[in-house]
Amino acid sequence: MKRMIQMLSGILFFVVLIGCQGLNESETGEKEGSDDIVNLRVLHSFTGSQPQAPVMEPAFEEFDEEHGDIELNIQTAAGNDILEQLRTEMAAEDPPDVFTHWGMRRTENYIKNGVIPDISDMIESDQDLDGLYMDGAFGPVTYQGGIYGLPFQGYSYYLMINKDLFEEHGVDIPTNYEELKKAVIQFTDVGLIPFAANNHSARYMLLTWFAQKQTTEDLRSYATAEQEFGEDLLLAAEKALELAELGAFPEGYMNLETAQSLEIFHAEQAPMFYQHSWTVGSIDEELLDSYEIIPFPLGDEQSEPTVLAGTGHFIYMSQRAYDDPDKREAAWKLMKKIAGPDVAKGFVEDIANNTALNVEYDEENVNPILNQILDDMDNAEKLLPSYEEELFASAVEGEYWPLTDALLLGDITPQEYVDQMNDIVSEHPNVQFE
Amino acid sequence: MVRQRMLTLICFIVPTLLFYIYFFLNPVIDTFYNSLFDWDGISPKVFLFVDNYIELFTDPIFYKSLLNTFYWVFLVLVVQIPIGFFLAYFIYQRVKGYKFLRTVYFIPVITSSVAVSLAFSFIYEAQFGILNSFLKLIGLDNLTTAWLQDSLTAMTAVSLPFVWNYIGLMMVILYSGLQSVPNELIEAAEMDGVNALQKIVYVILPSLRNVLVICLVLGISYAFKQFDYVLLLTNGGPVHLTEVTGTYMYKQGFSETRYGYGNAIAITMMFIVIVFTMVINRMLQPKDI
Structure with a gap:
């Protein structure tokens, strides 16, 4: 009996040891050469039956595939659930690196407390963004002179x-x-x-x-x-x-x-x-x-x-991501992708949603009701x-x-x-x- | 020898005690501590001492939600436990298929509250809902209403899933209590010529006193804890009409980001439930348990 207990204890110890052992890179699905890879944790609400999901989810996946040096760890909280999800993560001082959210009406507290950075300089110095957005598109993310997010949904x-x-x-x-x-x-x-x-x-x-x-x-x-x-x-x-x-x-x-x-x-x-x-x-x-x-x-x-x-949805990066130069660069690329012309075109043509961008689209591909709007x-x-x-x-x-x-x-x-x-x-x- | 036995006892007690302190006492103390602050979860905490409690005691929405919660307690007392008792007594009579019925009655307890809420929302829906459609079908159009919005029906409508959900639990507890009632007692009463009602009132119910205390305490604490049905069916609306303390606490804490105030509501609720439990225990002094 005593020997049996010893044997069982030995097996248990072995199982625990195996269980605690970290997974190697191939098992975690991480990209090759992971030392140079920047990991971004992304939180967005456009999943499941959300009308924007057919455009947003492929856009994140596409970005992940296009960038061998950036690994996206995507979390989702459908619709309004993102409010509680983000609040909890912010309160736990563990904010996502990049996240989608509404404008100042729901991010004011984060801006006031310095967990979302002012990205005015990045916007000004990036020529890709010149003339890309509609007039007034930054209104809801402009707070006391600073701009805190990139608009994508109108x-x-x-x-x-x-x-x-x-x-x-x-x-x-x-x-x-x-x-x-x-x-x-x-x-x-x-x-x-x-x-x-x-x-x-x-x-x-x-x-x-x-x-x-x-x-x-x-x-x-x-x-x-x-x-x-x-x-x-x-x-x-x-x-x-x-x-x-x-x-x-x-x-x-x-x-x-x-x-x-x-x-x-x-x-x-x-x-x-x-x-x-x-x-x-x-x-x-x-x-x-x-x-x-x-x-x-x-x-x-x-x-x-x-x-x-006007504009209703924006993509932000957290102050923590902003403070890390590698993450900042990667987050900025992702933000530009989501708040960029391809996604905007998808919004108008594929899911009949307003966009915040001045984007060319084929009227014939657009839902007639959206055309009228x-x-x-x-x-x-x-x-x-x-x-x-x-x-x-x-x-x-x-x-x-x-x-x-x-x-x-x-x-x-x-x-x-x-x-x-x-x-x-x-x-x-x-x-x-x- | 005695010292060694003490050591063994301590070894057995310590893990459980630590577990209890960390997972129960620690959150309670933490909740009370945070209730003394103004805190949105992100900004630095501002010490208010008892200001959250003073605000709470002058908050009309809190009183409204407390009143609605008491209504749930009332339903536990007059609907949930009595129906649970009669179902338990019915099964106790060993009617044909009583094992199957016992399972059927218990199914709501293990059904997800989201699924239950969804089912009830289909029933109550004002335009296409089952209830209104049925009333129209039998010519009672005048009784149709927006069940979850009408001030006369909203609170009762949102309470029914909760009451229905836990009837099975009450039944199981009371059924186990019924099985412990001595047969000799019932036989003696029958020999004395009691009718069915007298048997229940004078023999069975007094024998179930301790079990009834458990049902009451459980029912009241569930009534105070529950908030998922309200959140899913009405979100406390319209205009706090169906607000209960659970939803109000959740909204203050997580929607309004007033964690301090939300914690003050939680502590007040805990205090009320403790007082209720003590009163019930005092009124129905348990004897055997």
């Missing part, structure tokens, strides 16, 4: 209608709020849900009516608390609330996922859809003939046709950034979303909404322009 809000449903029910396509209200009543009378919307869509509508009376400078002055919200926000809030009370949105719209709201539109239960442009790639292509992009109805006589658009942007009298994509300080977002939900549910009045918005913004003003 956004715009778009109003899509189902022409067939408008024709079938004899409803005129609305050009202003009064006509929209009339259309909403007509559609509810025939048992249709006027807007295939969730709470995001309702918030976008409110923001658009507000922006129709503003300039970029106005929007900034409210976000920085130089000016208080007043009559314009009140009128916009009243319109959004009135639509909610008229039954313009589906039952349970507060809890609807954006993809679910699009399904209501696909199922022809709703004739209108106002959303963020990342959804364009998910539109059912078999139904495209019935769909059309129209300008968002004007709020009143003082309103001007306005499209809310891009035309709409080109022809817009005013192209303004969205508050929630670009201008609100990151601390505002956590309070502004539930506050707008409270307005839409009738828990607070439009005037209370305006007052509380002023309180939130004055407590957390945007300081990026200082």
Whole structure:
């Protein structure tokens, strides 16, 4: 018995020893000559069923194959999951070398704490980037004079209608709020849900009516608390609330996922859809003939046709990668690849997404809805950034979303909404322009 | 000899004790320590002493979430444990196929909360959901609603998966308790002429007192710990209508990056659960266990 125990202990010790032994390079899949190889840990959110995954994932793989001297260790956290993933890694002082994220609204804290470096000098000294990006593309990653990331994905809000449903029910396509209200009543009378919307869509509508009376400078002055919200926000809030009370949105719209709201539109239960442009790639292509992009109805006589658009996603390197010259160079190459023309072309042609780059593409290869959205942007009298994509300080977002939900549910009045918005913004003003 | 025995005992105790200190006491102390700071996980910590707790006790959303959590505790008391008991008693009667039924009743306990939430979201979905479709089919259109958004139904709707999920666990615990009730006691009661209800109320339930205490403590601590169903079904919304302390703590800690405040919520929750447990233990003094 004693001998058997000794034998078993010996075997166990041997197994543990083998288990603890490090893998050799061929087993880890590392590239040859690994002494000269720069390892980059990358975190991105474009995986799984994310519409951008078909372009982003191959782009990272392609970069890995093209660069024998750089080894990418890719981590993914789909969609909004990247928020918690990145926060946890940053808190653990173990940031990824390169990562994708939204603009200042979600990176402000990292920038303030010096974990994301200012890359203005790198951008200025790199001639490849001259004229590559759209005007204002760096706005959301410009913080107190520094630039902290490279833009790759654009956004715009778009109003899509189902022409067939408008024709079938004899409803005129609305050009202003009064006509929209009339259309909403007509559609509810025939048992249709006027807007295939969730709470995001309702918030976008409110923001658009507000922006129709503003300039970029106005929007900034409210976000920085130089000016208080007043009559314009009140009128916009009243319109959004009135639509909610008229039954313009589906039952349970507060809890609807954006993809679910699009399904209501696909199922022809709703004739209108106002959303963020990342959804364009998910539109059912078999139904495209019935769909059309129209300008968002004007709020009143003082309103001007306005499209809310800008840049929404960026690629960053961490300060730790920046401090290591080899990693900095490798990270910069990767950032340029992801925020470069090939990926941008893929965004427009393959996945029907807006890009932040001035890139050539073949219109025939582009989803007709995206073509209409891009035309709409080109022809817009005013192209303004969205508050929630670009201008609100990151601390505002956590309070502004539930506050707008409270307005839409009738828990607070439009005037209370305006007052509380002023309180939130004055407590957390945007300081990026200082 | 005594000293050698002591040494052996210590050798057995120390690893477990170290494990307990490192994996249980250390996080609790760390949580309490961090609750005294304003910290976003990245910036330097700012010592606030009890300011997080003062803010917490004046935070209306915390009270709302606490009230919703108490509603879960209420459901544990009036729905989960009673149904668990009746299922256990049903199986205890050795009805035909009771082993199969025992497994079926226990399946929800081992089902992933993500899968359960997904199933319930299909049931509750306002436009195409099973529940509303069924109500329309039988002509009760007037009862259809957005179950997870309507202020009258949202909290109950989001609670049902949690209640359903743990009924099987309560059943198993109570079933094991029922098996330990002496047959002689039941036979004596039957000879005295008790009916079925009297048998349960006067014989079985008093015999299960200690097991019921375990069920209560487990149910209450689960009610305070659970947050995945709320997070997956409503994310605490709309406008904190379905917020529970677990989701509020998670959001403050991980979404709002207020780790100090999130830790203060965690410590307060722990304190409440301890008080609850002590009260239950005091009220239903265990005798045999």
